[in-house]
Amino acid sequence: MIPSTDSFLMRLTGVARDVEACLEALLSNEPRSGEMARPDRLLSAMRHAALGGGKRLRPFLTVETARLFACTGPGPLRSGSAIELLHCYSLVHDDLPSMDDDDLRRGQPTVHRAFDEATAILAGDALQALAFEILADPATDPDGSVRAELVLGLARASGLGGMVGGQILDLAAEGRYGEATLTEGEIRHLQMMKTGALLIFSVEAGAILGRADAAARAALRTYGRALGAAFQVADDILDREASAEALGKRTGKDLEKGKATLVDHLGMEGAKGECRRLVEEAQGSLEIFGEKAATLRDAVRFVAEREV
Template identity: 60%
Template sequence: MTYETDSSAFLARLKQVGGEVEGMLESLLAAAPLPGEIARPARLLDAMRHGVLAGGKRLRPFLVVETARALGQTGEGPLRAGAAIELLHCYSLIHDDLPAMDDDDLRRGRPTVHKAFDEATAILAGDALLTLAFDVMGDLPTHPDGAIRAALCVGLARASGVGGMAGGQMLDLAAESAPAPLDAHAIERLQAMKTGALLRFSIDAGAIIGHATPHARASLSRCGGALGAAFQIADDILDAEGDEAKLGKRAGKDAARNKATYVSAFGLDQAKVARDRLVAQAEAAVDEAGLGESGDILRAAALFIAARTN
């Protein structure tokens, strides 16, 4: 039995890792200040916890943990690295939901942070989660080798900064008021930056911690790139035809805001073809990495992305 052919085994593992990540996030967002901190204001911490401890698949940390595990590395280090990426991801969601960005009222079936608290607190909660992510990634328990921790921090910065997620969000906002629709290349670049970069780095981080060979690391990075692109197209498809109750957020918002998506450019049918092509590319890249059966769970993750309903 493999993860690739048995979805129940994959979902059980996703749930198990998700529970471990949840426990790590709980501990990282505890009330007691860390050495060097003066105090953790209760309202700010409550807003951070609201934005992070709201469920979710924890796919990004799952990819870190399982890539490292496929390469023979387990324990607290991959879990902390995955939690750091999740903290940064949640910061981005809090800021994306703000009225000046996507102006969303719901996230994972609950009021967004700026609705549950206020806009200023939401901005500060995002800021604090962003900096906490680098605190966790750069701290000694994540990896004993300072060079590994430095590589993780640099990778996270480049995946989330001006040339990655933040830059992609800027391109996304600009596309809403562009005089003409973006072409295919521009949409692919936007999505590779806004969503794909952090998903790709999740696999890269596992490869760094797992001491992957240069060949394996390059193949796994290609897997992450294809997987990230497939994830965003799947998200666009869900927004166009998904059930709002299952999604836990407002459906149809992409079309309402004139978002540049694969669906808006090519239609649902072609978007599904592109999603499935990218999933196949991700699976092939795992084969190229030479992981054998150890890579089955990464192949299953690609299939899960294509089939998800929320």
């Protein structure tokens, strides 16, 4: 059953509202110190990509993990918003004709459809740059070593050895560079890079801000890996079972492109069983935190059992 306690839903909705307000401020018309101007068309495309949609799961994980260590205020919210901007950039580029060629995202036209392909590419580039600017800003944390660790972590999670590396493995899995038959292990590895790495870092960012010790960080990394894997299995299931109207994006893409998923390897019931196993693994990793981690326990169930 999807967690539906008032406290969890209030936290989820409250963080999403705070993130939206933070993103509105970061994407305002007024140029920041050091900026020459904010071109209207580019800013409009960035706002189209980042505002007014999504569950804001990644910043939610950052805020809630930081809260485990009594770390609240602007730092976790700004860090989570930076991760969300990075995520939004990846969606803009993912949707391009040369990638997944999608027309719909969160129930709205994708950026290259609402504007044009060149504007979409530049909007993604600018969202990525803004994400790192936010993490490097002293307003996010007064400690330069903490900011440097956040920047380094996001770079590794999103680049060659993380999300972007996973994306090219995903393109290869479609057979773009020759025949491709992936093993179950290769599929898990691809998905952990493309989707899991940024979710893992969303959790780690909260631990960095909270000055967590080595044992706590190890437990949270286990949690993040299991949550990231559960998220992707759930996504594969939804791609087969949900409607485009419910999801706000095109479904059946993986089957259409002949791309192997864990649903293909494990079967639908096997994939659902794997999702349940990953939920148990993630929740078990949080035992050292006791009841303080109740919201994070609910979060992994929400990820695995969501219907949209």
